[in-house]
Structure formats: structure tokens, C-alpha cells
Amino acid sequence: MSKGAYRATAIAAEVAVPVAILLAWQAWTAQANDPKFPRLSTILVEFRELWLFSQFELHVVPSLTRIALGFGIAVIVGVAIGIPLGLSRRGRILAMPHIEWWRAMPPPALLPISIVLLHSIGDRQKVSFIAFFCLFPILLNTIDGVRGIDPALMETARSYGVGRFERIGRIVFPAALPQIFAGMRTSLSLAVIMMVLTEYFSSTSGVGYVLLISKNTFQLAPMWAAIVLIGLLGYLLNLLLVLIERRVLAWHRGWRAAAAQ
Amino acid sequence: MSKGGGQVLEIRNLGKTYGTGERATHAIADVSFAVEDGEFVCVVGPSGCGKTTLLKCVAGLLNPGSGEVLLRGSQVTSPPEEMALVFQEYGRSLMPWSSVWNNVLLPLRHKKLAAKERKQLVEEALAAVGLTRFSHHYPWQLSGGMQQRVAIARALAYQPSILLMDEPFASVDAQTRGDLEDLILQVREEFAVTILFVTHDIDESVYLSDRVVVLTHAPTEVKEIIAVDLPFPRDQISTKELPEFAHLRGHVYRLIKRDQVEPAELALAEPVPESGRRG
Numbered sequence: 405m406s407k408g409a410y411r412a413t414a415i416a417a418e419v420a421v422p423v424a425i426l427l428a429w430q431a432w433t434a435q436a437n438d439p440k441f442p443r444l445s446t447i448l449v450e451f452r453e454l455w456l457f458s459q460f461e462l463h464v465v466p467s468l469t470r471i472a473l474g475f476g477i478a479v480i481v482g483v484a485i486g487i488p489l490g491l492s493r494r495g496r497i498l499a500m501p502h503i504e505w506w507r508a509m510p511p512p513a514l515l516p517i518s519i520v521l522l523h524s525i526g527d528r529q530k531v532s533f534i535a536f537f538c539l540f541p542i543l544l545n546t547i548d549g550v551r552g553i554d555p556a557l558m559e560t561a562r563s564y565g566v567g568r569f570e571r572i573g574r575i576v577f578p579a580a581l582p583q584i585f586a587g588m589r590t591s592l593s594l595a596v597i598m599m600v601l602t603e604y605f606s607s608t609s610g611v612g613y614v615l616l617i618s619k620n621t622f623q624l625a626p627m628w629a630a631i632v633l634i635g636l637l638g639y640l641l642n643l644l645l646v647l648i649e650r651r652v653l654a655w656h657r658g659w660r661a662a663a664a665q
Numbered sequence: 666m667s668k669g670g671g672q673v674l675e676i677r678n679l680g681k682t683y684g685t686g687e688r689a690t691h692a693i694a695d696v697s698f699a700v701e702d703g704e705f706v707c708v709v710g711p712s713g714c715g716k717t718t719l720l721k722c723v724a725g726l727l728n729p730g731s732g733e734v735l736l737r738g739s740q741v742t743s744p745p746e747e748m749a750l751v752f753q754e755y756g757r758s759l760m761p762w763s764s765v766w767n768n769v770l771l772p773l774r775h776k777k778l779a780a781k782e783r784k785q786l787v788e789e790a791l792a793a794v795g796l797t798r799f800s801h802h803y804p805w806q807l808s809g810g811m812q813q814r815v816a817i818a819r820a821l822a823y824q825p826s827i828l829l830m831d832e833p834f835a836s837v838d839a840q841t842r843g844d845l846e847d848l849i850l851q852v853r854e855e856f857a858v859t860i861l862f863v864t865h866d867i868d869e870s871v872y873l874s875d876r877v878v879v880l881t882h883a884p885t886e887v888k889e890i891i892a893v894d895l896p897f898p899r900d901q902i903s904t905k906e907l908p909e910f911a912h913l914r915g916h917v918y919r920l921i922k923r924d925q926v927e928p929a930e931l932a933l934a935e936p937v938p939e940s941g942r943r944g
Contacts, residue, residue, distance in 0.1 A: 556757040563724050563750040564772035564823055574771065578762045655803055659761040662805035 442625045451629040459614065464633070467599055467610040470527060471641070474534025475588075475595040481535070482542030482591075483584060487576055489543075490550020507540040511598060515605050525606040534598040541590035549583025550576055582656045585649045592645055596638040611637070673827060673859055674700040674723070678732035681718050692718050694884035695732070700827075705853060705860045707870035710880030710888075711921055716863045719885070720831050723861065724750045736827075749820035753832040755813040759804040765791070765815050766800040772823040790822035793852055810841035814848070821856055828853075830862045834869070843901050846873060850899060867921065871913045872899060879920045888920050 430444035442450075455464055489495045515533065522529040553576060561571050603612025611630055618627035650657075681693040692715040700706045710716055721727040723734050725744040734741040736748070744750075749772070752758045759768050769790055773783045791797050794814040804812050813833060820828055830849075834842045846869060853860055864870050870877045871893055879888040893913060895904055904910055 554757045556752055556754050557760065559721075559726055560750065560752065560758040561771065563726055563744045563748070564819075565744055565746055565775065566771065567775060570775055574774075575760065578760070581762075655762045658803060659805045663756075 439624060442628055446625050447628045450625040451632055454626055454629050455633050463610055463614050470530045470534060471595045471599050473531045475538050475592060477535040478538035478542055478591055479588060482539050483546050486543045486546025487550055487572060490547040511537050519606060530602040533602050534595050537598050538591035538595050542587040545583045545587030546580055549580030553579045582653055589645060592641055593638060600634055671702055672699045673702045673737055675735040679722060679729045680731035682730045691884035694886050696885060696887055698878050698887055698890060700859060700861055703859055705874045706876050706878060707874035708863045708878045709867060709870045711882045712865055714880045714882050715885045717831055720829055720863050724748060724829050747826040749823045749825035749828055751816050751820050751830045751833045753835050755816045758816055759812060761805055765802050768815055769819045769822050786822045790818040793821055793855060794818045810837045810845060827859045832864055867914055867917045871910060877917055879917055
């Protein structure tokens with residue numbers, strides 16, 4: 405099979421399989437007539453009503469903003485702490501027990517205290533909560549990425565008198581970038597989970613809030629519409645990140661392919 | 666060859682021990698020799714005799730345990746600006762995320778130069794190694810020999826007066842190796858650099874150098890220093906056909922062979938350097 409044909413088949417499969425599942429869902433819900441499982445057509449009408457028009461600004465924008473801010477902070481802080489820790493053995497010895505402790509903590513356990521400590525159920529609390537738990541995959545991957553740098557590369561730069569900060573910018577950071585992206589992918593799906601979790605727990609807006617209210621008022625079609633939206637958000641955000649990664653790390657794929665030969 | 670500009674580099678009673686107490690490994694016992702301005706000196710020795718350690722001490726990347734390295738009379742404690750180092754592992758010392766151009770530019774970015782001068786230095790260095798057409802390629806898109814030429818271009822762009830080379834041609838095929846040897850002789854001429862070249866290849870050491878420093882196995886000392894009076898320009902065929910070449914080659918070979926170590930000792934001879942360990 406040619407490369408183009410292979411790609412076309414792959415894309416068709418990626419589209420065809422979900423479409424087939426949705427059709428089966430529609431067929432099954434139509435004959436089952438169970439209020440707990442509204443027809444797909446009903447969910448989609450609800451989806452359009454809810455998310456594409458009236459509620460988009462009210463609930464989708466706040467949720468996306470929280471994800472963007474929380475995830476963004478986690479990336480910046482994770483890389484900023486991860487690089488020095490990756491370079492310093494002493495730093496790692498001091499920091500690793502703390503990192504492992506907080507990383508092992510289940511997020512819901514900290515949800516109540518985050519509200520108490522931050523005196524808020526607004527964006528401040530939500531963004532901090534998302535950022536906190538998104539931090540660990542990025543931080544640990546950055547540390548690993550930095551530790552994995554070839555010493556020959558660092559020695560070369562050192563022998564040419566390249567200063568510490570320039571070494572970090574020109575060698576340490578790009579060398580760790582593939583690992584950093586791996587951490588970002590894990591964190592991004594965590595960000596969606598944390599977004600739903602915080603909004604579901606205490607909120608006045610957001611997709612998770614709509615999910616909770618619909619459930620409490622037994623409005624099952626909007627509830628399903630919210631579930632569909634959350635799934636779609638997670639999928640699209642990941643797709644976006646993968647596309648960025650492919651562009652930024654084009655060298656990495658080429659390099660690995662060349663090394664494998 | 667232009668020689669006799671006085672000593673630029675002096676290695677004085679250099680010693681290096683890894684570890685302490687019973688587990689200590691004496692990599693280098695006592696090595697002394699000097700390099701004259703404009704000279705091409707090859708260091709050869711049995712495998713595991715601490716050649717790389719020696720070169721890293723000279724480059725200021727590693728502190729010698731005892732003795733000292735003097736560059737124009739002053740002690741080397743950190744990488745000096747007039748030295749450039751080319752490693753054996755070209756694939757590991759080039760940045761895979763940067764183009765050939767940016768790899769060569771790396772050591773120039775922090776130098777106080779006008780943008781035009783930087784550009785010119787990179788262009789000249791790439792031209793000297795015949796890679797002008799490949800400046801936009803990534804290193805991994807090139808063959809091994811070409812990658813090593815990128816590393817040499819990077820060293821040249823830095824405008825060193827001394828080029829340190831650590832078995833630079835050990836991982837390329839024989840044909841490419843011959844080409845690179847001739848390239849480095851030509852570059853030496855063109856850029857008027859002093860070269861300290863570590864190799865385990867006896868033919869290579871005699872073919873390239875003005876003098877060969879033969880080392881013993883670890884704990885390493887200088888076994889003999891041999892002057893190579895073969896005429897320049899050297900040629901892969903005619904130079905190697907000279908009876909003097911055969912004689913010198915045989916002489917170095919005998920020195921090293923007589924010094925071969927038992928396998929049990931060999932295992933101890935090459936310790937993992939500190940920087941190679943992952944903490």
C-alpha cells in the first residue's frame with residue numbers, strides 16, 4: 405500500500421469506527437426507549453442547543469479558560485523546576501520525597517482543603533487545583549529528560565566556553581523537549597479530569613457544573629450532552645497538542661528514524 | 666612545516682586516579698611532554714591507557730589529580746578559549762535539533778563578534794571541510810564522515826590556536842578515514858593550528874604527526890617520544906610506501922605490543938569517568 409493510501413485508510417478508520425458506534429447507539433436507544441438512555445438524536449439536539457449557542461460563553465468558555473490557565477502554569481512551573489532538579493543530584497535528593505508524596509495523593513482528597521485554603525470556589529481555586537495535579541507528570545518527565553542528556557553534548561558545549569544559561573537554553577531544554585511533551589500529553593488529559601472534578605464539586609459555571617445540575621434535576625438529555633462535550637474536548641485538546649508536538653519535534657522523529665537504520 | 670614558535674602546551678607530571686582507598690584506579694601515573702607551536706603531536710597507547718582522560722585534563726574539562734597542564738605558561742583549570750575539542754562520538758556531540766549551520770555557530774554565539782563576522786566564520790569553516798551545500802541539513806541526515814566534518818568545522822569556526830582531537834576518526838570506514846586524515850592535514854596548513862591528536866591507530870599516528878608520544882598501559886606513563894621526519898605534503902599512497910614510514914610504524918608497533926596487558930588487568934584499566942555517570 406502506498407503511503408498516501410495508507411494514510412487515507414487510517415483516517416477513514418478513525419472516522420468510520422466512531423460513526424458506526426454512534427449509529428449502533430442510535431438504533432439501540434430508539435428501540436429500547438429507556439429514559440436513562442435518551443436517543444442519540446435527542447442528545448445531539450440537546451448538544452446543539454446547549455453548547456453551540458446559548459451556553460457556550462456561559463459554561464464552555466470558563467471551563468476551557470481554567471484548563472488553559474491551569475495547564476499553562478503547570479508547564480511553566482514544571483519545566484522551570486524540572487530543569488534545575490534534573491541538573492542537580494543534590495537537589496533531587498532533597499526534592500524527590502516531596503514530589504513522590506504529593507504525586508501519590510489522590511486529587512479528590514485535596515479538593516475540600518483547596519477551597520478552604522484559597523477561600524474560593526471560583527477560578528482561583530480551580531486553576532490552582534488543575535495546575536497542581538498537572539504539574540507532576542511534566543515535572544518528572546522534565547527531570548528524566550534532563551538526566552538523559554548525553555554527557556558528550558554537555559562537555560562539548562562546556563569546552564567551547566558556552567555559559568551555564570546558554571547551555572540550558574540551547575542544549576538542556578531542546579534535548580529534554582521530547583520528554584517534556586510526553587509529560588504534557590499526560591497532564592493535558594489530567595487537566596480535563598481536574599476541570600470536571602472541581603466544577604462538579606463546587607461551582608457556579610462550567611461544563612462539570614452543567615453535568616451536576618442536569619443529573620440532580622434528572623434532565624438526562626443535557627447530562628448526556630455534557631458527557632459528549634467533555635469527551636470531545638479531551639479528544640480535540642489532545643489532537644491539538646499532538647499537532648504542535650509533530651511540528652516542534654520534527655527533528656526528533658527524523659533523528660530516531662536515522663538512528664534506527 | 667612552520668615549527669619552532671616555542672612551546673604552547675606543556676603537560677607536567679600529570680596523574681589521575683579515580684576513586685579512593687582500595688578501590689582506587691590509577692588511570693594515569695605520570696605523564697609529561699610538551700607541544701610546540703604549530704606542531705602536530707599524536708598520542709598513541711594500548712586501549713584503556715587513559716588517553717581520553719589525558720585529553721580531557723588538557724582541555725580543562727577534568728581536573729588532574731596531580732601535576733599540571735600549562736598553556737603558554739599558565740595553568741589550565743577550565744576550558745581555555747584558544748582550544749577546541751573534537752570528540753570521537755560525532756553523533757553524540759552534535760545537536761540533533763539544530764541544522765549544520767547552527768551546530769557550527771554554537772561556539773560563536775557568546776563570542777563578542779559582529780553578526781557579519783560570525784556568518785563569515787561559519788561559512789569559512791564549512792567551506793574548509795567541504796560542507797557548504799549542507800548547511801541547512803540536520804546532522805543526522807548526513808553520513809558518519811560528514812558528521813565528523815561538521816564537528817571539525819565547528820572547532821575551526823571557534824578559531825582555536827590548538828585543536829584537541831580524541832580518536833576523531835575511529836568510528837568511520839577506512840576510505841572515509843583516509844579522506845578525513847588528509848582533510849585535517851590540509852586544515853592544519855590553512856588555519857595554522859597546533860594539533861594534539863589521540864588515536865589508537867599506529868599508522869594514523871605516524872602518517873599525521875610531527876611527533877608521536879607513545880604511552881604505556883595504565884597506570885600510564887610516557888614510553889617514548891618519536892620524531893616523525895616524513896616529508897610534507899603527505900600522501901596516503903606515496904608516504905606510506907616510504908621505507909621510513911614502515912620503519913617508524915614498526916617501531917611504534919613494537920613499543921605498544923611489548924606493553925600489552927593481561928586481560929584481567931585490562932578490565933580495570935578504563936574506569937567510568939565521573940561525568941559519564943548518571944546520578
